[in-house]
Amino acid sequence: MRLCPQELGDRILAAKYADVKEEKEVEEQPVYLDAQECAIPGLELHQSFVSEEVEQELLAEVEDGCWETLARRRVQHFGYRFEYWARNVDINKPIRPLPPTAQRVLQRLEQLLGVQFDQLTVNEYNPGVGLSSHIDTHSAFTGPIVSLSLAGPCVMELRRGGVHRPLHLPPRSLLVLAGEARLAWHHYIPHRRADTIGGRRVPRASRRVSFTFRKVRGYPCDCSWPECCDSQGGGMPPTRMSLAVQAGAPQPSTAAATMPAHTGCMGVEPQRLQQPSAEQHGIEACNGESASGSQPEAEQQRSTAGSSCVPRAPEASLSALELSGSAVDQSDEHLERMEARYVHNVYDIIATHFSATRFAIWPKVKAFLQSLPPGAMLADVGCGNGKYFGVRPDIAVLGSDRSPNLAETAARRLRPTATAAVPGPLARCDVGVADGLHLPYRSGALDAVVCIAVLHHIASAARRVRLLAELARVLRPGGRALVTVWASQQEEPAKLAKWEPIPSTTGDQEGVQRGDYFVPWHIPLHRVEAAAAAARTVAASQAYSTDRPDLSRGTPNGAVQHSPTESLNSTGECKSVSSAGADDAAKSATQPGVAGVLSTAEGAFADGRIDRAKGTVVFKRYYHLFDEHELDSLVLQVPGVCITDSFYDKSNWCVVYQKAPQTL
């Protein structure tokens, strides 16, 4: 290899010599036939997802389409074009829609997975052709990635670190890569002419055609695998083509080169892909929560209590309590309004988007669940989308959430669909709508409670103690609760600076910072939730200002954003809306819970506004960030319990407490 500065414009020329080789022995590696055997979180394989008739229809629809020829296979794109040089899509450039039969598959996928896929890539592989090992670019697609295998089978290998899990994909099967399987595992199809399945050599068919459905993202990913995540500076080496583009070489136009002149291939002309602007990159991880996502084992854990059941007296307890306002607690009515407006309503609006970002299992929560005996009754208070359901298939989980729409995202997991039964581990889980301060469980019934990232949404110290006491009430003697909250000590202090501090409004402490913040939640404008949320916000704010002109008086200084005067039309452009328009828009919004938001007793609205710079609808969520010892000091006010563990884990304070073994 040598540099050829003149002839090749400083590019590198490498010549490879190939030795003639005997055809390699097919590796005798056991191939899994069932995704569950692979034991990769988020991996599913649905056999016979489509009938042979639908298979033929799908193939016929693309047979004479506009194939692009890549190095070793042919592809077609629908919805959006995937640019291989950037490994990304241009969300501003939708292309031709999916063919009719593929649309029908899309609808079934939505039923199955609750995701509205909008991009389809059809790949045709000839015998012996595989797919090189890769993870789909995180910033390009959100949610799961699913792939329907048609015509012929293949073996796909999933790889992470040194682990290889080959999985047989028969024709008409649907592969679902979600969560860890999508974000942290490479997938790969070996280039070979036959696979060994169950000890038998199975030649690849004359061709295999895969239909891969994805949902474009258009905003940074904030997943828990930064090492694999392009949004978080990790992961993928640049492509050769992207380097060429950066160096100013003309963009490749693979489509143009192979486009048959006689077909009307609308929308597949090569398109310029906008490089994400610095601003887009600057969007804070849209949830502000990446630090509290699942992490590798916490190296920072500081256990401040042994496992013996002896209450401790943290040094800082009094001052922490004073700071958090218990001495001068505000009236509950005001606090309830605050929570209704800046917690319950916001989560109702953002529920599906929020849920789509919540799948990471925190190791510390998992460890707690694994410490429970078989057959335990667990309450997951504030269960969100129910991501901890099924972690332990041999215990029963009662999930509850204060937000009906979030509870609905959890309930979806528990319903069989037309194509799939409820997974076995979820057979012992259930979900209800309930308030953690008033749990609907009989006293002493439960072996354990988890309350993850909930207590920091409660608006006063006295109410926080009430929640902790309510968790204790439902525990049996000797039962344990795990509670985690966001810490003031964030591992990324820069994040804190982006949050809006809420000054105290109570008399003698006026203006004192009590650790209360508004933390934004951004819904990117291209998300289906955005238009509905914006319309609802406008409608709700009008109802709010008409019906309850006095309501804003009790809110903290500077906290009110009264005039979200913009809504969105279906193409995502901003327009101003009249009152009637907002009503119509709210009615036509497909999200559940529209009526719920508008008809809450408070009449409160969720303070959504449109952030043009970031291209999002942004909502404020109320948070109280906890200082060291503050959580423990609250637990110590709960009668009849003792702290068995207390630690810091990745920007969270965590406590485990136990109800006294004897009935009091």
Added chain:
Amino acid sequence: MKLLTHNMLSCHIKGVQNGFPFKIDPVKVQEVDADYDPDFLRHIFPRLEWKALCEAAATMGAPGLPEEVTEEMLQDDEFLRSFHHALLELVLEEGALICPETGRQFPVHKGVPNLLLNEDEN
């Protein structure tokens, strides 16, 4: 909502003394298949109020659970299967939970009970 959950629920309206068990008004009951796990049933049994489960199962269209359960029955496959069915395979899709003391109804919609209280019930 499964009867496993029903067995843990109690009406939590302020001042209610006897909120357990909720009466069930079944509008739509669905039967689902759940993996049968005898060990789970034996482990969970001590956590249950058996009488409430029997009554609820009868309301949901699966009568015939025995009133008393002995140690031997927990080893008996036929009994365990009927126990399993009542506990995990009967799902209240639509209907209501009725507080036995006050008569207050909590709706169950699409399998999800809504147990939020009104302001004056806290």
